[in-house]
Amino acid sequence: HVGCGRVAARYLEIFTRGEISGARLGHVCDIERSRADEFSRKSNARAWTDLxxxxxxAKDIDCVTFGTPSGxxxxxxxxxxxAGKHVIVEKPITMRPEQAEELGKLARDKGLMFGVVKQNRYNPAMRALKAMMDRGRFGKLVLGTVRVRWARDMNYYSSDAWRGKFLSDGGVITNQAIHHxxxxxxxMGPVKAVCAHGTARINDIEVDDTTVAILRFANGASGVIEATTAxxxxxxxxxxxxxxxGGSVVVGGWALNEILFWKFTVPEAADETAQLDHSQVIPTSYGLGHAPLLQDVVDALKRGEIEPPVxxxxxxxxxxxxxxxxxSMEDNGWVTVGTSSKRLGIGG
Known part of the structure; x- marks a missing residue:
């Protein structure tokens, strides 16, 4: 594993508590020696400071997981x-779409796995919601919304030099709300166009700590994003x-882990216990999806397959x-999805 910062604590738990089988953590790397050594001490993996x-x-590495700064x-x-290694990277997959496309092509050409962590897709609540969508129970879609109301102060943004910058991080929608x-x-399906407003309302950073947006989905439904670290x-x-x-569902909690509302115009017996059956108690905002996602990675590689979960x-x-x-923020208006930012991943 490379990058022994915040999210690395979850990887440490997974590998030291036996949450996945068929793989071991053999090496850890961080540019800060103290971080690498601490991770090594807790995991018995060999510590490195240079990737x-x-x-x-290290000839025994099959797959590298990355929890390094976004940039x-x-x-x-x-x-x-x-170097011929399979790769799983934390979000965002890269800072710019063309970079992700380049890496995807490189991996395919070399016969390697390349994927990104989207652990919320493994939440029981989200999987239950997706199953209802795939079955067509919602019928004609009307509205899809996301609301992320989290607290991150300047101690957080000052904890690492790369945070809160267009070049190396992005704002609340890139670092926090990207999962949602x-x-x-x-x-809900593909988003066709967006109109957004973002600002650093409380935190002294160059990117947004608060963003609101309206979405138009390709299927004609509307959408709303409300995201803040303020x-x-x-x-x-x-x-x-x-x-x-055909119905409405609200998934909430700390990290899309609880069914808050579940009701359809044509009821089924399982609807009565859906909230209890599919809600999950989680210890942190990372949730519990990392372990099953990584288990799927391991299982696929052991079968000789290179298609990752995401x-x-x-x-x-x-x-x-x-x-x-x-x-949209830069141009102050509606923008078609597929149009890239002039600043994110570039700076300035």
């Missing part, structure tokens, strides 16, 4: 793929709503929406 050296000298995903993932935007398009004093919620002519094409869908959102 290129690790890739060259480094492209270069780091490319280095691992060039992915979940929204995963369930909730005070604590995280409040991360919710997703789907409304259709491939580059899938991972780029939410990134393309986010780029359109930023371009």
């Amino acid at each position: 290129e050296t690790m890739l060259r000298e 480094s995903h492209f270069e780091n993932a490319r280095a691992a793929l060039v 935007i992915d979940a929204l398009q995963w369930v 909730a005070r004093p604590d995280d409040i919620e991360a919710s997703l709503s789907v409304l259709g002519e 491939n580059a094409t899938e991972g780029t869908k939410s990134l393309s929406i986010i780029h359109a959102l930023y371009r």
Whole structure:
């Protein structure tokens, strides 16, 4: 595993508590020696401080997981793929869509797996919602919404130099709400156009800590995104709503882990216990989806398959929406998805 920052704690739990089988954590890498050594001490993995050296000298690596700063995903993932390693990277897949497409092609050409972590797709609540959508129970879709109300103050943004910058991070929609935007398009289908407003309302950063947006889905439904890290004093919620002519579902909780509302015009027996059956208690906002996702990665590789749970094409869908959102802010109007930001992943 490369990158021993915030999300690495979840990877440490997964590998040291036996949450997945068929793989072991053999090596950890971080540019800060203290972080790498601490992770190594807790996991018995060998510590490295240079990715290129690790890739060259550690002959027993099959797959590299990356939890490095967002702006480094492209270069780091490319280095691992060039070295012949399978790659799974935390969100965002890259900072720009064309980078993800390049990595996807590189992986295919070399016969390697390249995927991105979208752990909320593994939440029981989200899977139940997706199953109802796939069955057609919602009928004609009316509205799909996302609401992320989290608290991140300047201690968070100042904890690492790359945070809160267009070049290396992006704002609330890139770092926090990207998972929920992915979940929204995963369930509701492709987004055609967006109109957004974003601002750094409380935090002293160059990117947005608060964004609101209106969406037009390809199927004709409308959408709304409300995302902020300026909730005070604590995280409040991360919710997703789907409304259709056949019924409505709201998934909420800390990280899309609880069914809050579930009702359809044509009831079924299972509807009565849906909230109890599909809600999940989670310890942190990362949820519990990492372990089953990584287990699917391991199982696929052991079968000789290279298709990841969420491939580059899938991972780029939410990134393309986010780029359109930023371009809408830049142009002050409606933007078609597929139009990239002039600043995200570039700076300036």
